[in-house]
Amino acid sequence: xxxxGHTVKAFDEExxxxxxxxxxxxxxxxxxxxxxxxxxxxxDTAAADAVIARDARIDALETEIERQAVQIIALRAPMADDLxxxxxxxxxxxxxxxxxxxxxxIAKRVHSIQDSRLRPISLLPEMARIAGEMVxxxxxxxxxxxxxxxxxxxxxxxxxxxxxxxxxxxxxTFMMENPHNITACTHLLFVAKNLxxxxxxxxxxAEMVWFAARGERMAERVRGQDPVLTG
Numbered sequence: 001x002x003x004x005g006h007t008v009k010a011f012d013e014e015x016x017x018x019x020x021x022x023x024x025x026x027x028x029x030x031x032x033x034x035x036x037x038x039x040x041x042x043x044d045t046a047a048a049d050a051v052i053a054r055d056a057r058i059d060a061l062e063t064e065i066e067r068q069a070v071q072i073i074a075l076r077a078p079m080a081d082d083l084x085x086x087x088x089x090x091x092x093x094x095x096x097x098x099x100x101x102x103x104x105x106i107a108k109r110v111h112s113i114q115d116s117r118l119r120p121i122s123l124l125p126e127m128a129r130i131a132g133e134m135v136x137x138x139x140x141x142x143x144x145x146x147x148x149x150x151x152x153x154x155x156x157x158x159x160x161x162x163x164x165x166x167x168x169x170x171x172x173t174f175m176m177e178n179p180h181n182i183t184a185c186t187h188l189l190f191v192a193k194n195l196x197x198x199x200x201x202x203x204x205x206a207e208m209v210w211f212a213a214r215g216e217r218m219a220e221r222v223r224g225q226d227p228v229l230t231g
Contacts, residue, residue: 011076018068018089019143025061025096026139028054030132032103033198037128039110040120040191048110051103058100065093081215085145088212092142095201099135102194102201109187116184121170124191127163130156131195134202142205147213150206154218160199167192 032051039047069090072078078086113120134153141149171185171192210218 011072011078011082014068014072014076015082015085018065018072018086021061021065021068022089022092022096023139023143025058025065025093025100026135028058028061029096029100029103030136032058032100033106033128033132033135036103036106037125039107040113041125043110043114043119045110045114048107051107055100055104058097062093062097066090069093081212084212084215088142088208091208092205095205096135096139099198099201102198105194106191109191112187113184116181118174118181118184118188120188120191121167123163123167123170124188124195127160127167127192127195130163131160131198131202134160134199135205138202138205138209142209142212145209145213147210150209150213151218153206154203157199157203160196164192164196 032054035047036051038044039051069086072086073083076082134156138150138153140146141153168189171189174181175185207218210216
């Protein structure tokens with residue numbers, strides 16, 4: 001790649017624009033998680049529909065980021081650290097899009113439980129808060145190429161897993177106690193699973209940030225052996 005001052009400045013601007021687009025996409029995904037959970041806890045179908053509708057913006061941003069990344073690779077032929085940054089951005093965009101999909105799926109469950117007497121259990125909002133913070137912090141780590149912060153995000157995924165196991169067992173108990181709860185509990189289990197997957201995806205982004213910053217893969221995270229997670 002040419003190293004004239006003009007080319008370097010243009011390339012830095014393109015990378016900056018790519019990072020800004022990722023951050024915008026991440027902000028929308030964070031808001032989708034928060035708003036979907038608020039709609040679920042209030043059983044507010046109108047608010048849930050608004051979350052579902054806004055997912056199209058996340059999808060559009062992913063498409064634009066893919067275009068930007070491919071253009072940078074084709075025209076600038078980046079190498080080493082720069083190439084890792086571009087490839088990481090490309091992969092992270094796809095993961096954030098999936099996080100947005102999980103938030104949309106949570107919003108869709110609001111319609112399914114609106115006629116049930118069973119209300120969403122209190123553990124779900126705290127699980128969602130931790131998962132949302134992981135998404136926020138890992139995207140901050142990406143913006144700052146902060147491998148240390150990325151590593152800290154991975155460590156918090158165990159807390160999300162613990163919430164999922166607790167919620168799974170609580171809902172299973174509700175279903176055993178009253179068969180009329182089975183349908184609503186099943187939908188809430190899907191909500192908990194979506195949040196658990198959001199935590200997993202945040203750790204995937206953290207691993208990419210680590211690799212982009214260090215040029216080496218993060219050590220594989222040790223997960224618990226609970227059959228709820230591994231079965």
